[in-house]
Amino acid sequence: xxxxxxxxxxxxxxxxxxxxxxxxxxxxxxxxxxxxxxxxxxxxxxxxxxxxxxxxxxxxxxxxxxxxxxxxxxxxxxxxxxxxxxxxxxxxxxxxxxxxxxxxxxxxxxxxxxxxxxxxxxxxxxxxxxxxxxxxxxxxxxxxxxxxxxxxxxxxxxxxxxxxxxxxxxxxxxxxxxxxxxxxxxxxxxxxxxxxxxxxxxxxxxxxxxxxxxxxxxxxxxxxxxxxxxxxxxxxxxxxxxxxxxxxxxxxxxxxxxxxxxxxxxxxxxxxxxxxxxxxxxxxxxxxxxxxxxxxxxxxxxxxxxxxxxxxxxxxxxxxxxxxxxxxxxxxxxx
Numbered sequence: 122x123x124x125x126x127x128x129x130x131x132x133x134x135x136x137x138x139x140x141x142x143x144x145x146x147x148x149x150x151x152x153x154x155x156x157x158x159x160x161x162x163x164x165x166x167x168x169x170x171x172x173x174x175x176x177x178x179x180x181x182x183x184x185x186x187x188x189x190x191x192x193x194x195x196x197x198x199x200x201x202x203x204x205x206x207x208x209x210x211x212x213x214x215x216x217x218x219x220x221x222x223x224x225x226x227x228x229x230x231x232x233x234x235x236x237x238x239x240x241x242x243x244x245x246x247x248x249x250x251x252x253x254x255x256x257x258x259x260x261x262x263x264x265x266x267x268x269x270x271x272x273x274x275x276x277x278x279x280x281x282x283x284x285x286x287x288x289x290x291x292x293x294x295x296x297x298x299x300x301x302x303x304x305x306x307x308x309x310x311x312x313x314x315x316x317x318x319x320x321x322x323x324x325x326x327x328x329x330x331x332x333x334x335x336x337x338x339x340x341x342x343x344x345x346x347x348x349x350x351x352x353x354x355x356x357x358x359x360x361x362x363x364x365x366x367x368x369x370x371x372x373x374x375x376x377x378x379x380x381x382x383x384x385x386x387x388x389x390x391x392x393x394x395x396x397x398x399x400x401x402x403x404x405x406x407x408x409x410x411x412x413x414x415x416x417x418x419x420x421x422x423x424x425x426x427x428x429x430x431x432x433x434x435x436x437x438x439x440x441x442x443x444x445x446x447x448x449x450x451x452x453x454x455x456x
Contacts, residue, residue, distance in 0.1 A: 145382045149391045152372075152379035156391075159368040160238075166365055170358050174347035176338040179224055181362065182369025183331040189370050190324040201321035208325055211316055215307050220330040222300035225293050241294040243276045243423050248302035249389040256306050259384070264433050271426030279419025305376070305385035312381055319377045327373075390430045 166172050193199045202208075209216075247269050253259045312319055338344040352358040379388040 148375070148379045148382040149387065152375040152388060153391045155368060155371045155375040159365065159372050162361055162365045162368055166358070166361050170352055170355075170361070172347075172350060172352070172358075172362075174338070174343045174350070176224055176334060176341070176343040177347035178362070178365060179220075179369075180331060180334050180338060181366040183327045183334065185366040186323060186327045186370040186373060187331065190320055190327075194320075194324075199320045201318055201324055202316075204325070208317070208321075209329065212311065212322065212325055212329070215304070215311055215322065216326050216329040218300055218303045218307060219326045220334055222297065222304045224334070225297035225300055238290075238294060241276065241291065242298060242301075243272045243427075244295060245298040245301045245389050246272055246386070248298055249305055249386050252302050252306040253309075253384065253386055256310060257385075259386075261386070262433075265430065268426050268430040268433060271429065272423050273426075275419045275422025275424070275426060277419070278422060279416045302385075302389065305380055305388050308377055309380045309385045312377065319374075319381055323373050323377055390427060 163178070166178065167175060172178065190199065190201075194201060250261060250266070250269055254261075308322065311317070311322055317325065335344070338347075376388060379391065
């Protein structure tokens, strides 16, 4: 009797620790909206206005993130631990992944049409699934794996018939896929309310990498191109530049939030599904999409695979299995 009485609180405790379906849904929607908006704004800044310095824009987003979080901490709106010498080791390798993700993402946005950018970004999904299996010890159902490979099949078909092929653009976006997948998985691993928490992870990531990024921007000529840009007197351009900086912070926050309440793979697929609307908007108003039958078919296969994954997620078929050893080692890795 005593043993059975002691076991009763365990389900209640685990239920309290698990995020509610509403929190999971809202965090995913918030991430999807932020990701949708920043792609459109970055595309306008880097392509429509021909802003030549994606790294400088990344610096602006990092500085904005640092200022917003530091002022919020001073006003006791949020809390994260003060700096100490153990923090770099707690974060590693997130700062390196973070800056690589930031710079490669901005560079690839300016070199590809919106539809092809969104198609090639689909490769983030299998990379995330692979890293979750390796790093977090997760296992996914066959239905989820088939949905992921449908997305990749469509991406291959669409990319193979891309009439505006750009080796530099393709290399940038595929590198961005690797960094994005690693960022999602390692963020999921590193977030611990007893350690840095979600605000600490975002703040110290930005702090550690802003100075090296400024130096790279300066010595590569990116900074000089930004200061010589002629549109700094254009109020509409300045507004969109500042909007991109704020959205950069919101995207980082929403990514961490979605990964915290869901899995890194779900966060990645939410980003892919939001690309449904971006791809078709790019076809209609982007001005840089070249139509071909195979490209169009590939795009739609990608979107169908993403929507299928969403359906399985809603039904609860994506619950990954974690081995007992991994579960004990990584209690925060559950989704």
